[in-house]
Amino acid sequence: MTNVLLTTAAGSFPKPDYLTRARAQHARGAIGAPELEALGRQATRQWIAFQEAIGLDILVDGDQQCGDRVTTFAERLQGFAVGGFARANGRGPVAASAIRRPGPLTVEPWRYAQSLTRKPVKAMLTGPYTLCDWSFNEYSPDRRAAVLALAEIVRQEALDLERAGAEWIQIDEPAVSVRLDEIDLAVEAMAVVTRGLRARAIAHICYGDFAPVYPKLLNLSVDQIDLEMSHNGHSLLDLFKRQPFTKTIGFGVIDVHNHRVESKEEIKANIRRALNVLEPEQVYVDPDCGMKTRTVEEAQAKLRVMVEAAHELRHELRLN
Numbered sequence: 001m002t003n004v005l006l007t008t009a010a011g012s013f014p015k016p017d018y019l020t021r022a023r024a025q026h027a028r029g030a031i032g033a034p035e036l037e038a039l040g041r042q043a044t045r046q047w048i049a050f051q052e053a054i055g056l057d058i059l060v061d062g063d064q065q066c067g068d069r070v071t072t073f074a075e076r077l078q079g080f081a082v083g084g085f086a087r088a089n090g091r092g093p094v095a096a097s098a099i100r101r102p103g104p105l106t107v108e109p110w111r112y113a114q115s116l117t118r119k120p121v122k123a124m125l126t127g128p129y130t131l132c133d134w135s136f137n138e139y140s141p142d143r144r145a146a147v148l149a150l151a152e153i154v155r156q157e158a159l160d161l162e163r164a165g166a167e168w169i170q171i172d173e174p175a176v177s178v179r180l181d182e183i184d185l186a187v188e189a190m191a192v193v194t195r196g197l198r199a200r201a202i203a204h205i206c207y208g209d210f211a212p213v214y215p216k217l218l219n220l221s222v223d224q225i226d227l228e229m230s231h232n233g234h235s236l237l238d239l240f241k242r243q244p245f246t247k248t249i250g251f252g253v254i255d256v257h258n259h260r261v262e263s264k265e266e267i268k269a270n271i272r273r274a275l276n277v278l279e280p281e282q283v284y285v286d287p288d289c290g291m292k293t294r295t296v297e298e299a300q301a302k303l304r305v306m307v308e309a310a311h312e313l314r315h316e317l318r319l320n
Helices: 017-027 033-054 069-074 107-115 128-133 143-164 174-180 180-194 236-242 264-275 296-316
Strands: 078-081 094-100 123-126 170-174 200-206 223-227 247-256 282-289
Touching: 017 033, 033 107, 033 296, 069 123, 069 128, 069 174, 094 143, 107 143, 123 143, 128 174, 128 180, 143 170, 143 180, 170 180, 174 180, 180 200, 223 282, 247 264, 247 296, 264 282, 264 296, 282 296
Parallel strands: 123 170, 170 200, 200 223, 223 247, 247 282
Antiparallel strands: 078 094
16 A cells, blocks of 8 residues: 555445435334344445445445444443434433443444455544534533543543554544634543554544634644545645644545535646645545435545546656
C-alpha cells in the first residue's frame, strides 16, 4: 500500500434494501436479533468485498450492523434509557443514572469486518461530546462532568479495540460542528479518549464553520482530523495557508449531499487543491462525510471514481 494519497471512507454506507426491511421488521418484533445480525453481517461482507474490489486503502464496515450510532451506542450502556432516534431527530437516549459500560460494545462487529480482509478496517466510535449533546441528561447537573465521564467510557472502548488489533480508530464528533462555543470541552474530552492510545486516532467532525476556532481545532489530541472540504468550496484551505495544518487530514473530495457522481477530473482538481497547501503524506482522500443518505448505487459509483482519480493522480505526480 502506498503511503501517500491513501483512500478511505468517512464511515457509514447505505444499507441494502433487504437490511432496511429487516430492521423495520425487527422493530415490529417480526424477526429476532439473530436474524437481523446475520443480515447485517451479510451486508458487511458485501461492502468489504466492494471496497477491496475498487482498491480502497483503508476500509470501513459501513455501519451495517447498527442504526443511529448515538442510540446504538447508548442502548448498550447501563444508565441510558433509550427512547428512539438521536436528539437531532427530536428524541434520544436519556441519561437517567450513572453511565457504565458492561463490557466491549463494538469489538466483535469490528473484528468480524477485519476478518474479511487483510487491509486495515477503521474502528468507529461515537465521541463523548456527541453522546452527551445528542442525549438528554437527567442525571448529572454538570455538563462538563457528564461529557468527561462519557469520555472515559469511550476511552475504555478504544483501548479494547486496540487490544483486538485495530490500527485506526475514528471518534465521530458531529455535534462539535454546531456547538463550537464548547470546543474547549470537546478538546478536553478527546484528550481523555486518546490518553495512552497507540492506535492512530481520527476525529471526524463533519460540517461546520471552523474559521472561528482555527487553529484551536488542532488541539484535538488525534493523529488525523477528517473534514468536509468539497461542500464548503475548500474555504478552509485559506486558513491552512495562514496557519499550517499540523496533522494528517481526511480531505473530503466528494460532496455527499447530492446525487451527482463527480468526474475523475473534478476529484483530481480537488486533490490538487489540497496538495497546493498540504504535503502528499498529510492527505487522505475520502468523501466529505458518511454516505448513508445516498443509494447503494450512488455511493458505489462515487467511491469508485474517487479511488480511480486518486490512483491516477498518484501515477501522474509520480507519488507511487
